[in-house]
Amino acid sequence: MANHTITVTVNGGKEYLDVPSNMTLLRMLREKLALTGTKNGCEAGECGACTVLVDGEPVNSCMMLAVEADGCEVTTVEGLADQEKTLGVSENPKGLSTLQEAFVEQNAVQCGFCTPGMLISAHALLERNPHPADDEVREALVGNLCRCTGYLRIVQAAQTAAEETRFFPKNLVSNTTDPVGKSVPRIDIHEKVTGAAVFADDMQFGPGLYYGRLVRSPHAHALIKRIDASKALELPGVKAVVTGRDVNARIGLYLIDRPVFAIDRVRVVGEAVAGVVATSEEIAEQATRLVEVEYEELPAVFDPVEAAQPDAPLLHPDMGEYEVANFIFPQPGTNISEHFKLRKGNPESAWPKCAAIVEGTFRLPQIQHVPIEPHVAVALWEHSTMKGSGAATSGSVTLWTCSQSPFAQRDLISQSLGIPHGDLRVVSPYIGGGFGGKAGVSMEVYAVVLARAVKGHPVKVRMTREEEFITTTARQTLVANTKIGCDAEGNLLAMETEYYFGGGAYNDYGVNIARAAGYSCTGPYDIPNVKGDSYCVYTNLPIGSAMRGFGMPEIHWGIEQIMDQLAEKIGMGPAEFRRRNCVRTGDTILTGMEMPAVDLPACIDKVTEAIGWDRRSAVPSAPHKKRGQGIAIMWKAPAMPPNPGSSAIVRFNEDATVNVEIGAQDLGQGAFTVIAQMAAQALGVPYEWVRVSVPVDTRYSPYEWQTVASRITWTTGNAVKAAAEDARRQILEIVAEHWGEDIQDLDIKNGKVISYKSELEQPLENMVIYGLPNENFEGWKGGPIVGRGKFMPTYVTNLDSETGQGTRAVVHYTVGAQAVDLEVDTETGQIDVLKIASAYDVGKAINPDLVLTQIEGGAVHGMSSAFEALKFDEQGQPLNPSLVDYRIATSVDAPREIQGDIVETPLEDGPWGARGVGEHVMVQTAPAIANAIHDALGIRFNDLPLSAEKIFLALEEMEL
Numbered sequence: 001m002a003n004h005t006i007t008v009t010v011n012g013g014k015e016y017l018d019v020p021s022n023m024t025l026l027r028m029l030r031e032k033l034a035l036t037g038t039k040n041g042c043e044a045g046e047c048g049a050c051t052v053l054v055d056g057e058p059v060n061s062c063m064m065l066a067v068e069a070d071g072c073e074v075t076t077v078e079g080l081a082d083q084e085k086t087l088g089v090s091e092n093p094k095g096l097s098t099l100q101e102a103f104v105e106q107n108a109v110q111c112g113f114c115t116p117g118m119l120i121s122a123h124a125l126l127e128r129n130p131h132p133a134d135d136e137v138r139e140a141l142v143g144n145l146c147r148c149t150g151y152l153r154i155v156q157a158a159q160t161a162a163e164e165t166r167f168f169p170k171n172l173v174s175n176t177t178d179p180v181g182k183s184v185p186r187i188d189i190h191e192k193v194t195g196a197a198v199f200a201d202d203m204q205f206g207p208g209l210y211y212g213r214l215v216r217s218p219h220a221h222a223l224i225k226r227i228d229a230s231k232a233l234e235l236p237g238v239k240a241v242v243t244g245r246d247v248n249a250r251i252g253l254y255l256i257d258r259p260v261f262a263i264d265r266v267r268v269v270g271e272a273v274a275g276v277v278a279t280s281e282e283i284a285e286q287a288t289r290l291v292e293v294e295y296e297e298l299p300a301v302f303d304p305v306e307a308a309q310p311d312a313p314l315l316h317p318d319m320g321e322y323e324v325a326n327f328i329f330p331q332p333g334t335n336i337s338e339h340f341k342l343r344k345g346n347p348e349s350a351w352p353k354c355a356a357i358v359e360g361t362f363r364l365p366q367i368q369h370v371p372i373e374p375h376v377a378v379a380l381w382e383h384s385t386m387k388g389s390g391a392a393t394s395g396s397v398t399l400w401t402c403s404q405s406p407f408a409q410r411d412l413i414s415q416s417l418g419i420p421h422g423d424l425r426v427v428s429p430y431i432g433g434g435f436g437g438k439a440g441v442s443m444e445v446y447a448v449v450l451a452r453a454v455k456g457h458p459v460k461v462r463m464t465r466e467e468e469f470i471t472t473t474a475r476q477t478l479v480a481n482t483k484i485g486c487d488a489e490g491n492l493l494a495m496e497t498e499y500y501f502g503g504g505a506y507n508d509y510g511v512n513i514a515r516a517a518g519y520s521c522t523g524p525y526d527i528p529n530v531k532g533d534s535y536c537v538y539t540n541l542p543i544g545s546a547m548r549g550f551g552m553p554e555i556h557w558g559i560e561q562i563m564d565q566l567a568e569k570i571g572m573g574p575a576e577f578r579r580r581n582c583v584r585t586g587d588t589i590l591t592g593m594e595m596p597a598v599d600l601p602a603c604i605d606k607v608t609e610a611i612g613w614d615r616r617s618a619v620p621s622a623p624h625k626k627r628g629q630g631i632a633i634m635w636k637a638p639a640m641p642p643n644p645g646s647s648a649i650v651r652f653n654e655d656a657t658v659n660v661e662i663g664a665q666d667l668g669q670g671a672f673t674v675i676a677q678m679a680a681q682a683l684g685v686p687y688e689w690v691r692v693s694v695p696v697d698t699r700y701s702p703y704e705w706q707t708v709a710s711r712i713t714w715t716t717g718n719a720v721k722a723a724a725e726d727a728r729r730q731i732l733e734i735v736a737e738h739w740g741e742d743i744q745d746l747d748i749k750n751g752k753v754i755s756y757k758s759e760l761e762q763p764l765e766n767m768v769i770y771g772l773p774n775e776n777f778e779g780w781k782g783g784p785i786v787g788r789g790k791f792m793p794t795y796v797t798n799l800d801s802e803t804g805q806g807t808r809a810v811v812h813y814t815v816g817a818q819a820v821d822l823e824v825d826t827e828t829g830q831i832d833v834l835k836i837a838s839a840y841d842v843g844k845a846i847n848p849d850l851v852l853t854q855i856e857g858g859a860v861h862g863m864s865s866a867f868e869a870l871k872f873d874e875q876g877q878p879l880n881p882s883l884v885d886y887r888i889a890t891s892v893d894a895p896r897e898i899q900g901d902i903v904e905t906p907l908e909d910g911p912w913g914a915r916g917v918g919e920h921v922m923v924q925t926a927p928a929i930a931n932a933i934h935d936a937l938g939i940r941f942n943d944l945p946l947s948a949e950k951i952f953l954a955l956e957e958m959e960l
Helices: 026-032 075-087 098-105 115-128 134-142 150-160 189-194 230-234 281-288 347-353 408-419 442-451 464-470 510-519 550-572 574-581 600-610 671-683 712-739 850-865 925-937 948-958
Strands: 004-011 013-020 053-054 057-060 073-075 210-216 222-228 239-244 272-278 292-297 336-344 356-364 376-381 395-400 424-428 459-462 477-486 492-504 529-538 625-636 645-650 660-664 690-691 744-750 753-755 762-763 786-791 814-825 831-841 895-902
Touching: 013 026, 026 786, 053 115, 053 230, 057 115, 057 230, 073 075, 075 098, 075 115, 075 600, 098 115, 098 150, 098 189, 115 134, 115 150, 115 189, 115 477, 115 550, 134 150, 150 850, 210 281, 222 272, 230 239, 239 281, 239 442, 239 459, 272 442, 292 395, 336 424, 336 510, 347 492, 347 600, 356 550, 376 712, 395 408, 395 442, 408 424, 408 442, 424 925, 477 550, 492 510, 492 550, 510 529, 510 550, 550 574, 550 925, 574 625, 600 625, 600 814, 600 831, 600 895, 645 671, 645 712, 660 671, 660 712, 671 712, 712 744, 712 753, 712 762, 712 786, 814 925, 831 850, 850 895, 850 925, 925 948
Parallel strands: 004 073, 210 459, 395 424, 492 529, 660 690, 831 895
Antiparallel strands: 004 013, 053 057, 053 073, 210 272, 222 292, 239 272, 336 529, 356 477, 376 395, 376 459, 477 492, 625 814, 645 660, 645 786, 744 753, 753 762, 814 831
């Protein structure tokens, strides 16, 4: 490949570079100049994460060759503040541009991966239009995708930065003492708006870095007859080829069913059958096409109900040999990997007492998480070393990756590959969105086994956007057959339901989704008679795994539509029907456990008030449009093993600033911020004094099970609170001894120990490291303060395998309500969601504005999910594995208004009463939309997605 010498001005500095003719501007910026603020999200010009300014115009740098930038001026996110200075704008004391500062003020950042591109596009808009209207900002940002924020804050930030400020800061506070309950700024926001936040793909490994690519199956189900890698190994630059015969290991979380590389058969299009290591990605990709694989095709099955039948093609003949958690019940000899049974009361005797009964079949397709950051993993397997005993080791292994589960990945990979846990280190920097897709193990193990083949060289495996869609994980399909009845007064009496989750080719995580759906199968309702069967079933589709909501969006889709229909049948309003039947504190719920403290009626009241439920006066915006409102409620428990633990360490620096060490991750939900707030509150120091140590590193960070299940505020928060209280106790004991006072008379306020009795004060500075001197400096007392804390729920019990009954099924539930106001264009079927009102009982809002950002982003994520679907042909070939063909919500799709409300009913064992809310915010959005469509049109849709075409055809059928 020919090289070219170019001259380009980047962020005001002239660069003279030799670049290959096929190198993109994106790769030049990242690889030649280490300007990694410009992100690689798709390499197809579809996501906008790589947007830069070229001669003042926004450009997708992944679609422009570096040689085309010869003689141009390029500005990246790292240069925004400097560019503003050249235009005569006074320098911001924080080193930020006006726009970057607006993003901070509006709290317009979550994971931060899309933020640099958003800033560049918004900057370009403001340069040409200093007074943009809302629609103009949305149109300018339509090419920049965000999965986290819901776009509203980004639009507001762009307008805040305009010459005429239209929005005020989101009540963010600074110099904060007693920060719990206050909306302090995100602890990581400065790094994210400047492009300084380091993600896995940004890490530099030098010239010794090799690259891995995977050989993938073209068939949905086939036997592997032969693999011949000889031609690939002859290609210059290829260092190794690894197949399933070289690894011969399975991996999995709850059900160990997945081979690292397929060995004897493939079970989904895109399954990895081999991996290639080479000196460049291009060579590795070329080599994958030279690996010859001979297949014998087998019948495939894609529908979970069909797959559950006795005569279906058997996808896992050796299921009986798989290791499985003791609360998962697979059925060897079938495709059923889990069957959870729930039996309460006697539904058969209750049906004759029902005045209204509604039953239906509801279908949901697979959908993708679509984090804007693709999966990336880099592994280094060191050469063998000698232990002190003289025994040889296999060499230590380091894995750098964007992971929600560094410790779980260490555990699963160690067990699978036989690596001692102490020899495997997992390092996880910032994560560009996860939503469950970066939990457990998906592609990370490939980097490790490829690195084993080329010891001493790091090996990087990076998923393309197409691979991201079909070869990582997806939300499972669901077919739900549900029947619910009530009496004439609207009291629910009975429910029967069958859930068939299509778990895809491997169900190691999916089995627990089916279990969670089983023990929560009634939704947030008090139903005395219940029969529920929840199945996870192998199919020949992509691997189903954890996704935001963990089975709850799927089951609520049908339940919440049925509740509307029952209310209509007996002449009761949908909101009042839900108030009458929803779970309340102290209820004995379907599994036999007592419902922890919640206030779901308050959530219902807040959203009906916000949406104007009882005073509908708004008219459609045009004669051919119809307007409707819908409501839905939800519940969700953290779905996890009974004993997932968290731990934390709190230590001081000489100036009394604090380092909090945790193993939990921040995916954009604000975990690091609320952890810092809780540490500061428990210690008695200002929030600004606290740092959270990143990246998470299993060698140095304290243990955390996984950042999943909306559990971090609760469980890691408890561990941090305990660690801070441990440190606080040590400080007070030292000072009490020093002053000769009772420790009960002492407190720590604003970084000082104070005595309520003697009114003495002792700053924490220095004493938290060096201690305090005895009289006349005859010795010292104290020393470096290090607090340690841990938390693990100890009270969750097993459930009966035949009835699902038990004393304590889960740790707690979070509940909420959502109402939607929308318009439907009867000429096109297009839906315009005008407003979403949401309210959730969070126990205690540690940071109210962060809760609201989750509510806003989750509402748009949930809205988007109602219109999304992975599509496949009859052979299981993917039809839409791109951001063009698989469309997620953009800035122009987001509602003009999202109103979030917070209910606070303290959780008994939550830190300050707090419980998590990250997943819950999208659970009931799709059925709320469906109920609003019915309100507008009188049409019911049982199957997702809700495409404009589907709605238009239904309208034609009704001849509206």
